[in-house]
Amino acid sequence: MSVIDGPGRLTGGPREWTGLVVLVLVVLLLAIDGTVLYLAVPSLTEDLAPSANQVLWIGDIYAFVLAGLLITMGNVADRIGRKRLLLIGTACFGVASVLAAFAPSAEALIAARALLGVAGSTLMPSTLSMVRAMFPEARQRAKAIALWTAGATAGAALGPLVGGALLEHFWWGSVFLINVPVMVVAFAAGWFLLDESKGETAGRIDLLSSVMSVGTIVPVVFAVKRFVTDGLEVPAVAALVVGAVVGWLFARRQRGLDVPLLDVSLFKVPAFAGALAANVLAIFGFLGLLFFLSQYLQMVRGYGPLKAGWAEMPGTLASMVVVALVGVALARLGAGRSIGAGLFVASLGLAVTGLATGWSGYWGIGAGLALLGLGAGLAMALSVNAVVGAVPPQRAGAASAVAETGYELGGAFGIAILGSLQTLFYRSSLELPADSSALDRAAAEESLASAVYGSEDPGVISAAQDAFAAAMQSTSFLAAAILLVAAVVAWRLIPSERQPGGAVLVEH
Numbered sequence: 001m002s003v004i005d006g007p008g009r010l011t012g013g014p015r016e017w018t019g020l021v022v023l024v025l026v027v028l029l030l031a032i033d034g035t036v037l038y039l040a041v042p043s044l045t046e047d048l049a050p051s052a053n054q055v056l057w058i059g060d061i062y063a064f065v066l067a068g069l070l071i072t073m074g075n076v077a078d079r080i081g082r083k084r085l086l087l088i089g090t091a092c093f094g095v096a097s098v099l100a101a102f103a104p105s106a107e108a109l110i111a112a113r114a115l116l117g118v119a120g121s122t123l124m125p126s127t128l129s130m131v132r133a134m135f136p137e138a139r140q141r142a143k144a145i146a147l148w149t150a151g152a153t154a155g156a157a158l159g160p161l162v163g164g165a166l167l168e169h170f171w172w173g174s175v176f177l178i179n180v181p182v183m184v185v186a187f188a189a190g191w192f193l194l195d196e197s198k199g200e201t202a203g204r205i206d207l208l209s210s211v212m213s214v215g216t217i218v219p220v221v222f223a224v225k226r227f228v229t230d231g232l233e234v235p236a237v238a239a240l241v242v243g244a245v246v247g248w249l250f251a252r253r254q255r256g257l258d259v260p261l262l263d264v265s266l267f268k269v270p271a272f273a274g275a276l277a278a279n280v281l282a283i284f285g286f287l288g289l290l291f292f293l294s295q296y297l298q299m300v301r302g303y304g305p306l307k308a309g310w311a312e313m314p315g316t317l318a319s320m321v322v323v324a325l326v327g328v329a330l331a332r333l334g335a336g337r338s339i340g341a342g343l344f345v346a347s348l349g350l351a352v353t354g355l356a357t358g359w360s361g362y363w364g365i366g367a368g369l370a371l372l373g374l375g376a377g378l379a380m381a382l383s384v385n386a387v388v389g390a391v392p393p394q395r396a397g398a399a400s401a402v403a404e405t406g407y408e409l410g411g412a413f414g415i416a417i418l419g420s421l422q423t424l425f426y427r428s429s430l431e432l433p434a435d436s437s438a439l440d441r442a443a444a445e446e447s448l449a450s451a452v453y454g455s456e457d458p459g460v461i462s463a464a465q466d467a468f469a470a471a472m473q474s475t476s477f478l479a480a481a482i483l484l485v486a487a488v489v490a491w492r493l494i495p496s497e498r499q500p501g502g503a504v505l506v507e508h
Contacts (some may be wrong), residue, residue: 016134019193020144020188023127024151026086029182030120031155033062033097036163040172042298043305045449047172050106052447057110059291060415061145065117065223066124067408071262074125074401075205082126082133083196087187089122094183101111101173116176124408125199128400131389133197145388146326149381152407153319153373154284160294161316164309209261212250217409221416266402271335274493276402277340277387280410281486282379285350285479286372288414290315292422293365296357296472299452300465314366318373326381334496335386342382343487345375347480354476357469378405379490386494418475423447425471433459 037044040056050058056120077085096119100112131148137140166174220243226236254260267273290312297308327340349372356364387403432441436457443454444464451464 004486005389015193019134019190019195020131020147022189022193023130024147025182026090026123026186027127027148027191028151028158029154029179029186030066030124031152032159032162032350033120033176033179034118036159036178036260037172038165040167040175040305041295042240042453043167044109046453048103048109050109052450053502054106054110055447055449056419056423058106058113059419060221061110062113062117062204063408063411063415064217065114067405069118069121070125070212070215070405070408071213071401072205072210073121074129074318074404075261076122077126077129078203081196082130083190083194085122086126086130086190086194089119089126090183090187090190090325092119092122094180095119097176097179097183101176103173124404125401125431128384128388128404130194130197132400140507141388143327145207145385146323146381149384150323150377153232153322153380154316158316160290160312161309164305164307167305179320187365204259206253206257206259206261206384209250209253209257212253213261216243216247216250221413224261224413224416224420247471262402270280270493271495272387274336274490275339275383276406278343278379278486278490278494279383279403280386280406282343282346282376282383283407283410283485284414284418285346285483286315286376286380286414288418288479289350289353289372289476291415291419292472292475293353293369295448296468299448300469310367311362312369314370315373318370319375319377322377322381325378329382333384336494336496337495339379339382339386339494340489340491341489342375342377342379343483343490346372346379347375347483347487349375350476350480350483354473354480357473383490418479421478422468422471422475425474426467429467429470430463431467432463433457436460 006183031380037059040058044050044058045055073085093116095113096115100109100116103109103112128145128148129142132141135144162178164176165275166178219239222237223240223243226233226239250262251264254262267276272440293312294308297303297311298305299309303311329341333341349368349370351368352370352371353365354397356368384403387406388400427445430444432444436444436459440451440455440457440460444460448464448468455461
């Protein structure tokens with residue numbers, strides 16, 4: 001069975017494959033921008049002196065804003081054209097990158113990162129929908145989606161290396177300026193190589209639904225952060241209630257709209273819901289680990305930024321190998337079992353990385369990262385393909401928007417939840433020398449970075465490093481357990497009909 005989205009055209013030619021390179025380049029840069037700042041945390045901490053909570057917001061505000069606006073911007077793309085929105089987004093992303101690079105304070109950097117999220121949200125919805133339009137034939141589409149996903153996965157893993165290379169020679173703002181020339185190339189290439197496409201049911205954008213979608217995500221994230229770091233307090237409970245209520249009202253409103261912002265009925269399809277959950281949890285573990293691993297390598301192991309970036313390369317390389325394995329895995333195991341196997345390997349990688357924090361050498365960390373990159377990359381590539389393939393062709397636009405939102409939310413929640421748990425475990429494990437000064441004690445209790453750069457007492461610094469390593473181990477084990485459960489669910493819930501050539505075809 002083949003699906004024809006365009007009149008008379010069944011397969012993509014050289015122009016389509018060349019255009020795919022542009023889309024992958026955009027996704028690659030967006031993913032790099034989500035993790036490139038990880039290695040810059042120590043240097044920007046020294047320069048801007050952010051609090052531990054501000055460090056988390058600097059890391060995840062980009063993804064939260066992007067995720068909150070993806071569905072809205074997907075509707076905008078359907079209305080004004082996906083190519084047009086893509087070109088507008090590239091220009092805006094370049095401008096926002098300059099603002100972030102020269103931010104004079106932690107608050108300004110958080111605001112600039114939010115603007116980057118807004119600009120990024122205009123880019124992401126167009127890419128996957130355009131991939132489906134460019135490659136109507138099922139087998140070609142499966143390969144194209146695998147390459148698209150590899151770009152996102154490799155970009156997330158390459159971020160620390162790119163950041164390390166830049167920080168070795170320049171100040172922390174350089175990790176944002178690198179976006180500008182890449183966006184110029186993407187704009188020029190996209191102008192000539194990409195064809196315009198629009199959705200079949202483009203209509204009026206429901207602004208209230210757009211506001212409600214953001215009003216669901218942000219309060220819940222705030223509640224998670226406050227609960228993990230400060231305990232069960234009134235602000236955290238209130239934010240969680242607000243997010244839940246707004247989310248319920250949002251879902252109810254969507255069911256009553258002729259052209260909903262989000263087709264909530266998609267979640268009633270088991271294959272769709274299971275694949276989406278797998279996608280979210282795979283990136284949850286992958287990016288969540290990278291966030292505090294980069295700090296561990298620099299501030300506990302004593303690696304420089306560039307060396308730390310190279311140390312994380314096994315995850316990058318393994319995630320790129322996935323492109324060659326997707327077809328084989330689908331042909332032999334089917335989608336559900338392949339996704340479950342990927343999540344299991346990612347879980348094993350998290351556990352090995354956690355164990356390796358107690359070893360003196362590097363190879364345990366390298367092996368754990370390789371397993372994590374391989375498993376998470378495989379699970380993400382197959383789950384995105386399954387999400388798009390689990391719905392009829394006329395609903396592919398909505399499925400694409402939800403898949404992209406799940407990817408961004410998974411990364412954002414990985415940073416927020418695992419990062420917050422890391423902070424919680426760190427503070428509970430911290431045992432400072434009895435003769436520590438009040439100033440040193442306050443610095444160490446704030447964060448590892450504050451201890452390393454704010455204290456001159458070797459005993460305080462050593463105690464903070466030991467506590468961070470212990471916390472990283474506990475957080476890695478907990479994340480591994482979550483992915484292990486997800487692997488079992490994916491294995492049982494997502495259909496696993498095997499298809500020759502690696503194409504996932506779902507009858508409706």
